[in-house]
Amino acid sequence: MKAIFLVKNGATDQAFEIREADRPVPNAEQVLIEVEAFGLNFADVMARKGLYRDCPPLPAIVGYDVVGRIVEKGKDVQNVDVGQRVSALTRFGGYAEFAVTQASAVAPISESMDIGSALALATQYCTAYYCAEEMSRLHPNDKVLVHAAAGGVGTALVQIAKYRGCEIFGTASTAKMDYLKKQGVHHPIDYRTSDFAQEIKNIIGDTGLDVIFDPIGGKYFKKGFKLLGSGGRIISFGASEMTNAKNIFQKLKFAKDFGIFHPVQFVMTSKSLLGVNMLRIADDRPLVFNRVFNEVIRWYEEGIFQPVTGKIFQFDEIAKAHQYMESRQSIGKIVVKCPHTRRNLARKA
Numbered sequence: 076m077k078a079i080f081l082v083k084n085g086a087t088d089q090a091f092e093i094r095e096a097d098r099p100v101p102n103a104e105q106v107l108i109e110v111e112a113f114g115l116n117f118a119d120v121m122a123r124k125g126l127y128r129d130c131p132p133l134p135a136i137v138g139y140d141v142v143g144r145i146v147e148k149g150k151d152v153q154n155v156d157v158g159q160r161v162s163a164l165t166r167f168g169g170y171a172e173f174a175v176t177q178a179s180a181v182a183p184i185s186e187s188m189d190i191g192s193a194l195a196l197a198t199q200y201c202t203a204y205y206c207a208e209e210m211s212r213l214h215p216n217d218k219v220l221v222h223a224a225a226g227g228v229g230t231a232l233v234q235i236a237k238y239r240g241c242e243i244f245g246t247a248s249t250a251k252m253d254y255l256k257k258q259g260v261h262h263p264i265d266y267r268t269s270d271f272a273q274e275i276k277n278i279i280g281d282t283g284l285d286v287i288f289d290p291i292g293g294k295y296f297k298k299g300f301k302l303l304g305s306g307g308r309i310i311s312f313g314a315s316e317m318t319n320a321k322n323i324f325q326k327l328k329f330a331k332d333f334g335i336f337h338p339v340q341f342v343m344t345s346k347s348l349l350g351v352n353m354l355r356i357a358d359d360r361p362l363v364f365n366r367v368f369n370e371v372i373r374w375y376e377e378g379i380f381q382p383v384t385g386k387i388f389q390f391d392e393i394a395k396a397h398q399y400m401e402s403r404q405s406i407g408k409i410v411v412k413c414p415h416t417r418r419n420l421a422r423k424a
């Protein structure tokens with residue numbers, strides 16, 4: 076099979092090579108999927124830059140979500156069958172024509188579901204659902220801040236907050252303000268040109284926010300924590316800001332910018348910090364992940380979730396796809412199509 080290997084950390088033009096590789100073999104609890112398309116996630120950019128601790132040693136095939144058809148399954152797999160079209164979370168290995176993953180991280184989908192939606196549901200919507208529905212209940216009129224609100228996870232979080240009747244504050248860069256408004260963000264904030272914390276204080280005064288979803292970290296986290304009201308919680312699920320650090324000193328500064336917290340502070344102020352890593356949940360709590368994935372598909376079928384596909388790239392355009400994600404211009408899900416799957420070939424014919 077053809078696979079895209081991450082061969083070198085750093086710039087996009089030298090980081091990847093398309094190589095022949097052995098088709099992976101599923102174990103008793105896994106399935107083998109013939110991949111129609113795989114998705115990009117911000118963690119891929121972190122992995123490419125050598126900032127992602129869980130990434131396997133290079134050369135490695137990265138990639139967290141695929142859509143395709145099951146062509147083989149392990150002897151203990153019961154929830155899905157060979158021949159079914161599925162959306163799946165992979166633990167790396169997604170940038171290839173065939174990928175294996177645990178059957179608990181796979182959900183059957185309709186033949187008509189578009190590839191962007193199928194991919195966004197597996198990672199970004201599962202992450203958002205777990206953060207918002209399992210870790211932190213949202214209630215009507217809650218004041219909720221979503222950082223990077225126009226991105227993949229951000230779009231999903233906004234859709235959940237809207238469904239729960241919250242007052243939504245969303246940050247993104249300048250060109251995405253209209254998109255945020257269309258998605259239902261009540262207070263779109265351009266955090267590239269203004270101080271988001273000051274903007275929010277101007278709107279809410281001293282009442283404080285109920286929930287913050289923070290994938291950025293550093294000073295965004297520290298400022299966010301101060302914005303929380305009593306009973307407020309901050310869900311920390313990423314560190315995008317670290318990609319800006321060019322050397323060890325800037326990395327240390329990024330770590331310092333988070334601030335130092337003592338448990339007593341959480342008690343006295345009645346504020347909470349919650350951390351989420353969906354790979355840990357998928358690996359260590361497969362039943363929880365499977366429940367979340369099935370709920371995400373149900374919400375999609377009920378029209379609560381409406382994933383947005385940003386751009387679709389071809390297999391040999393992986394460098395361009397990464398540049399696009401890193402450029403901070405993207406909205407919604409970025410997709411890369413595999414050229415040789417039977418479904419894609421049939422569509423061409």
Ligand SMILES: NC(=O)c1ccc[n+]([C@@H]2O[C@H](COP(=O)([O-])OP(=O)(O)OC[C@H]3O[C@@H](n4cnc5c(N)ncnc54)[C@H](OP(=O)(O)O)[C@@H]3O)[C@@H](O)[C@H]2O)c1
Binds near residue numbers: 115116247312406
């Ligand atoms: N913990 C988990 O299990 C988990 C799972 C999935 C994703 N995540 C995290 O969630 C975040 C969103 O992931 P995604 O895949 O949906 O990506 P995404 O939001 O579609 O793309 C990244 C966006 O983040 C914004 N951003 C903010 N600060 C940035 C910075 N310093 N450098 C680059 N971009 C920056 C950019 O948009 P604007 O500048 O316009 O806002 C950019 O378009 C990432 O931090 C990712 O690591 C965590």
